[in-house]
Amino acid sequence: MPDRDSRQVPSPRAQPGADPETDRMDETDRADESDAERRRRRARFLRDLAEARELRDRVQPRRVKTARLRHAMRMRTFRW
Template structure:
């Protein structure tokens, strides 16, 4: 009988050829997550910039929206 280490044995649900702690796609998965977060941050920056531009171009709409929000907050019940 060959001498085998307990940690080399596959656990339930694992393929017999895989080992614990080694993920072949782990690095790629992290890279995709980082890329997604970077694109999301860029999108949110662009969105904020577009809102600021709209607020400067249409000040009346901004004032009305601010007054509406204040009214909603005054009538809101906890």
């Protein structure tokens, strides 16, 4: 069994393709990206986020109920 120091453990920030030098888009590339493309990516991100929330809500129903009750209490005590 190899000792702990001899194993190579990647750092949490080290990810494939995460080199800031090569992945950085320069200003001309950003200008070429259309608004429609940016909106499409944003819409996909928001759909994925909503899907993840729904999954979490199904997996942890007690937490969801507690959050719903807290929100209702905040809304009742909020003064317009």
